[in-house]
Amino acid sequence: MLHDSSEGNRSFHYGFLSQQPLASATLGIETVKLALLFHYLKQKGISFNACTSVRHCTEVSRNVNMESLQSGYLFPEISMRESEHIRKHPDARLIRLGIGDTTQPIPDIITSAMAEHAFALSTVKGYKGYGAEQGNMALRTAIADKFYKDMGIEGDEIFISDGAQSDISRLQMLLGSNVTVAVQDPSFPAYIDTSVIVGQAGKFLKETGKYRNIVYMNCRPENNFFPDLSTTSRTDIIFFCSPNNPTGHAATWQQLKKLVEFAKANGSIIVYDSAYAAYITDPSPRSIYEIPGAREVAIEISSFSKFAGFTGVRLGWTVVPEELRYSNGYPVIKDFNRIVCTCFNGASNIVQAGGLACLSPDGFQALRTVIDYYKENAKIIVDAFQSLGLKVYGGKNAPYVWVQFPGSSSWDVFAEILEKTHILTIPGSGFGPGGNEHIRVSAFGHRECISEACRRLKNFL
Numbered sequence: 001m002l003h004d005s006s007e008g009n010r011s012f013h014y015g016f017l018s019q020q021p022l023a024s025a026t027l028g029i030e031t032v033k034l035a036l037l038f039h040y041l042k043q044k045g046i047s048f049n050a051c052t053s054v055r056h057c058t059e060v061s062r063n064v065n066m067e068s069l070q071s072g073y074l075f076p077e078i079s080m081r082e083s084e085h086i087r088k089h090p091d092a093r094l095i096r097l098g099i100g101d102t103t104q105p106i107p108d109i110i111t112s113a114m115a116e117h118a119f120a121l122s123t124v125k126g127y128k129g130y131g132a133e134q135g136n137m138a139l140r141t142a143i144a145d146k147f148y149k150d151m152g153i154e155g156d157e158i159f160i161s162d163g164a165q166s167d168i169s170r171l172q173m174l175l176g177s178n179v180t181v182a183v184q185d186p187s188f189p190a191y192i193d194t195s196v197i198v199g200q201a202g203k204f205l206k207e208t209g210k211y212r213n214i215v216y217m218n219c220r221p222e223n224n225f226f227p228d229l230s231t232t233s234r235t236d237i238i239f240f241c242s243p244n245n246p247t248g249h250a251a252t253w254q255q256l257k258k259l260v261e262f263a264k265a266n267g268s269i270i271v272y273d274s275a276y277a278a279y280i281t282d283p284s285p286r287s288i289y290e291i292p293g294a295r296e297v298a299i300e301i302s303s304f305s306k307f308a309g310f311t312g313v314r315l316g317w318t319v320v321p322e323e324l325r326y327s328n329g330y331p332v333i334k335d336f337n338r339i340v341c342t343c344f345n346g347a348s349n350i351v352q353a354g355g356l357a358c359l360s361p362d363g364f365q366a367l368r369t370v371i372d373y374y375k376e377n378a379k380i381i382v383d384a385f386q387s388l389g390l391k392v393y394g395g396k397n398a399p400y401v402w403v404q405f406p407g408s409s410s411w412d413v414f415a416e417i418l419e420k421t422h423i424l425t426i427p428g429s430g431f432g433p434g435g436n437e438h439i440r441v442s443a444f445g446h447r448e449c450i451s452e453a454c455r456r457l458k459n460f461l
Contacts, residue, residue: 074430107366113357135160151289164303179236182215186435209433225249241273246440248394250284278307295321378443384454421456
């Protein structure tokens with residue numbers, strides 16, 4: 001039970017959590033119920049005192065920035081709702097087109113390279129311990145040659161990591177709590193959540209669904225998914241993802257030129273996320289460094305996750321050009337190098353061997369086949385929603401399809417699709433208030449699942 005506290009200030013304790021453990025078979029569902037209950041009570045302004053009936057509490061206060069985070073992180077919350085749906089419909093065949101997790105096998109040429117490196121570790125000749133925190137120089141150079149040729153980016157400006165999401169957090173540690181931040185709206189949740197955690201965001205305003213100190217750059221169909229920079233407030237940092245997650249829009253050369261000029265005029269730094277660049281098929285830039293002057297104002301983060309199927313293998317990189325300087329003239333790359341060396345022991349040498357194989361001629365060609373498979377999935381999904389008379393965006397330069405449901409709450413649309421078709425999507429408002437009235441549909445899936453999902457959508461919507 002929930003017990004009213006003696007202070008009478010709508011505060012409760014949940015000592016029942018310390019009672020007899022639930023049976024293991026039901027723990028998952030019961031945990032979901034508790035999480036949803038706590039979320040509901042929090043929305044009602046109810047706080048919790050967990051220390052009333054537990055054995056011991058420390059004298060350490062909770063980080064106030066953690067308390068400022070709204071609800072759970074989007075994707076675990078989706079997983080909780082998925083678990084609840086499975087409980088209600090145990091015989092239904094659920095199709096997951098929500099969280100953007102790759103599904104096709106990694107090509108043999110890549111996994112063989114990782115296996116060979118792993119087996120070599122069992123020999124005296126092949127064993128290696130710690131590597132450079134910044135990454136294998138052969139891989140850093142290969143990334144520069146493959147993705148940044150003729151852009152002036154050198155291998156020693158590239159830092160290998162365990163993925164772009166980890167690098168977002170390391171960059172936030174680098175930037176600190178005193179900078180101001182702008183994000184696309186809608187955008188990948190990690191930009192905002194990490195801003196909250198490090199103390200940049202300020203108070204959450206329920207009436208707008210926004211944090212007071214974050215500038216939300218409206219990127220919707222009406223403005224071709226690019227903000228009106230003439231009305232955008234100046235910030236220190238601009239998070240910008242292209243192709244965008246969730247909308248799938250790839251910014252044009254002219255749009256990025258405006259962004260670089262805007263950053264330069266305002267003395268800002270762009271943190272440019274190019275994790276989906278390999279899916280671009282039209283002339284849209286694949287890197288911010290295709291734009292003149294970008295080396296002076298931009299950091300680029302990217303990943304092997306979505307183009308190489310490394311979502312579980314984990315490998316990414318960040319580019320910090322030598323020309324990028326703080327206001328006092330100090331090179332940003334030196335501070336980022338210190339962050340990396342302090343907080344990270346380097347990506348797995350086995351995984352880096354796989355990364356090198358990805359960038360070999362045969363490896364990259366094999367990956368192109370997988371990328372084309374997902375892009376065909378996206379086309380099938382786009383055609384299905386368009387046949388229903390809905391406005392559909394994305395799916396051309398990204399593995400995500402952005403579907404508009406005018407006048408409808410995105411969470412309501414998510415729930416209706418899940419209930420009627422047993423298809424898991426992502427509600428657009430999970431990516432920011434600008435995502436309401438939309439859902440994101442992932443093209444990462446097996447072809448038979450994509451085809452079946454489209455059949456269900458046509459029959460039930």
